Amino acid sequence: MADKSPLKTILKTSLPAVIDLSASTFMWTFEAILIGKLSAAAFAGHGMAVQIIIVVLTLLLTFIVGSSIIINRYLGANNTWEANHIMGQALMMGIGMTILIAAGWYFGADFIFLLIREGGSEARQAGVIYLKTVAMFGPLVLTNFVALGIIRGAGETRYAMIVNLSIVSLNFVLAPIFIFGLFGVPRLEVRGAAIAMGIAHSLGFCGTLYLLRSRKCALFLSFKELTTPNVKTFRRLLKAGIPTTVEQLVWAVGQLIVSGYAATLGITVLAAHQVFLRIQAILSMFYLGFSLSAMTLVGRNMGANDRQGVLKTAFTANRVVFVFSFAVFLIMAIFSKQLIAIFTSDPPVVQLGSSVIIIFALVQIPKALDGVLIGNLRGVGELKWLMWVTLASVLLFEIGLNWLLLFVLNYSLMALWLVHLGDEMVRSLVNFQRFKRGKWKLVDI
Numbered sequence: 212m213a214d215k216s217p218l219k220t221i222l223k224t225s226l227p228a229v230i231d232l233s234a235s236t237f238m239w240t241f242e243a244i245l246i247g248k249l250s251a252a253a254f255a256g257h258g259m260a261v262q263i264i265i266v267v268l269t270l271l272l273t274f275i276v277g278s279s280i281i282i283n284r285y286l287g288a289n290n291t292w293e294a295n296h297i298m299g300q301a302l303m304m305g306i307g308m309t310i311l312i313a314a315g316w317y318f319g320a321d322f323i324f325l326l327i328r329e330g331g332s333e334a335r336q337a338g339v340i341y342l343k344t345v346a347m348f349g350p351l352v353l354t355n356f357v358a359l360g361i362i363r364g365a366g367e368t369r370y371a372m373i374v375n376l377s378i379v380s381l382n383f384v385l386a387p388i389f390i391f392g393l394f395g396v397p398r399l400e401v402r403g404a405a406i407a408m409g410i411a412h413s414l415g416f417c418g419t420l421y422l423l424r425s426r427k428c429a430l431f432l433s434f435k436e437l438t439t440p441n442v443k444t445f446r447r448l449l450k451a452g453i454p455t456t457v458e459q460l461v462w463a464v465g466q467l468i469v470s471g472y473a474a475t476l477g478i479t480v481l482a483a484h485q486v487f488l489r490i491q492a493i494l495s496m497f498y499l500g501f502s503l504s505a506m507t508l509v510g511r512n513m514g515a516n517d518r519q520g521v522l523k524t525a526f527t528a529n530r531v532v533f534v535f536s537f538a539v540f541l542i543m544a545i546f547s548k549q550l551i552a553i554f555t556s557d558p559p560v561v562q563l564g565s566s567v568i569i570i571f572a573l574v575q576i577p578k579a580l581d582g583v584l585i586g587n588l589r590g591v592g593e594l595k596w597l598m599w600v601t602l603a604s605v606l607l608f609e610i611g612l613n614w615l616l617l618f619v620l621n622y623s624l625m626a627l628w629l630v631h632l633g634d635e636m637v638r639s640l641v642n643f644q645r646f647k648r649g650k651w652k653l654v655d656i
Contacts, residue, residue, distance in 0.1 A: 217524045217528075218527055221505070221508065224368050224503075224507060225368070225500045227372040228363060228499070228500035229501075230376070231368065231376070232496040232499055233493070235379065236496055238382055241383060241386070242257075242386055243261070245391075249401070252334040253333070253337045255338075256336065256338035256340075256341065257338065257341055257404070264345065267353075269456065269460055270308075270456060271308065271357055272360075272452065274301045274452060275360035275452070276452050276455040276456075276589065277301070277449065277451035277452025278297050278298060278301035279360070279363075279364025280364075280589060280592060281447065281451060282294045282365050283364070283365060283506070283507055283511050283513075283514060283590065284510055284514035285514060286511055286514060287510065288514040288515060291430075300440070302357060302432070305354060305357035308353075309349060312353060313346045313347075313353065316346035316349060317343050320338075320342040321339055341402070342405075344409065345405045348405075348410075351409075352408070355413075355415050355419050359375060359415075361430070362422070364506070364507065365507065366429070366504075367429055370422055374415055374419055375415070377415060378411045378414070381411040381414065382412075385406075386403070388403075388407070389402075389403030389404065389406050390403040454595050454598040465605035465609040466488075466609070468610055469613060470488070472613055472617055472618075473624065476617065476623055479557075479560055479563055480563065482560045483560050483564040487564070487568075487571050487628070490571075495582075498536075498579045499582065501528060501531065502586035502589075503586060504528065505524070505525060505590060506586040508528075509525055509586070510589075513592075525590075525646065529583050533579070536579035537576060540572045540575055540576055543569075544569060547569070547572075551564040567624050570632060573632055574628060577638075580643075581642060584642040584643055588642060601638075604634050604638050608631075608633065608637075609631070612633075616630065
């Protein structure tokens with residue numbers, strides 16, 4: 212792979228991934244806007260249900276990341292038989308998990324929402340209806356999430372983008388029809404949103420299955436591999452996937468705690484913090500696209516035993532994302548008030564946000580760089596290292612230092628983002644040093 216242009220290959224892999232992942236984020240936002248037009252209670256209940264779904268999707272990363280890393284090694288070594296074996300086994304494990312998850316959602320929804328006191332009975336009812344309805348489509352929706360994730364992680368980002376854009380487009384059309392009862396369709400409100408999502412993703416599952424059986428992409432789904440369990444492969448997948456799942460769950464919990472900190476400082480601080488989080492969610496899709504590209508290409512170079520190609524690809528990806536993140540910093544520094552005004556016109560929130568946005572903009576540079584470094588380290592198999600680094604940073608910076616500054620020293624929103632800036636700078640530095648030292652050359656997955 213070393214004879215190919217790393218820059219061209221990185222852009223070819225990352226840009227479709229950016230579009231693909233951003234489309235999903237857009238659809239969640241669009242659905243929330245539609246539900247918000249029904250009532251505040253429906254909006255709250257829907258939001259609670261979506262948070263539950265997102266946590267479950269994080270758990271499924273075990274099958275996606277673990278299999279993708281191993282598959283890329285085999286594809287780099289031109290061993291497509293083993294790559295297809297790993298995919299079949301990962302999907303078998305994923306299907307078993309998705310059936311259990313869907314059953315848990317359907318039969319446990321009433322209990323789950325009783326645990327959430329805030330929002331009232333109407334909000335809880337809306338959440339239960341949405342989660343139970345999604346559960347009816349759950350095995351297909353979640354299996355498709357795993358399968359598309361593996362396709363994307365194996366570098367076939369263009370095909371993953373085509374399938375996902377088709378799903379999002381159909382969901383975009385069906386959601387308002389089922390929610391508000393347009394064109395003679397019964398008005399189903401929250402249930403309609405879940406039905407629209409379920410139909411779109413179920414048809415998307417059919418498209419993904421066709422793709423994996425068509426031999427058009429690098430992977431081929433063998434029904435024999437899908438139905439013949441291999442305990443040794445299961446253990447290998449869990450070994451590769453569990454550290455990443457723990458890493459993502461720890462980070463998600465840490466950010467939830469930080470949002471709780473912001474909430475205790477008052478509605479203005481919380482609103483400004485939420486504005487930054489919404490902007491961050493959009494930007495993170497770009498960083499994730501570059502990170503995914505780095506993981507895929509570095510993993511394939513490892514499979515081809517091309518250590519020089521690993522380094523060349525990794526450092527090219529870092530240079531590309533640095534240019535991108537620096538441009539983001541300049542745009543936010545110049546148009547700070549305009550960006551905040553997109554989300555809110557409340558004068559105190561705009562004023563507070565404007566005083567902090569330069570720090571938020573600075574965060575983007577080390578955050579983007581660290582995203583690619585994480586992709587590089589995942590590609591070479593440094594999964595436990597990333598898990599421990601994330602655990603340490605969340606406990607020391609996001610939870611510990613923020614608590615000290617906010618509740619002991621009485622600082623405010625500026626402190627939250629200064630801590631996050633320091634956290635991202637330290638993590639990017641230690642991850643860079645880890646990659647540079649080259650211990651990954653001895654990692655076996």
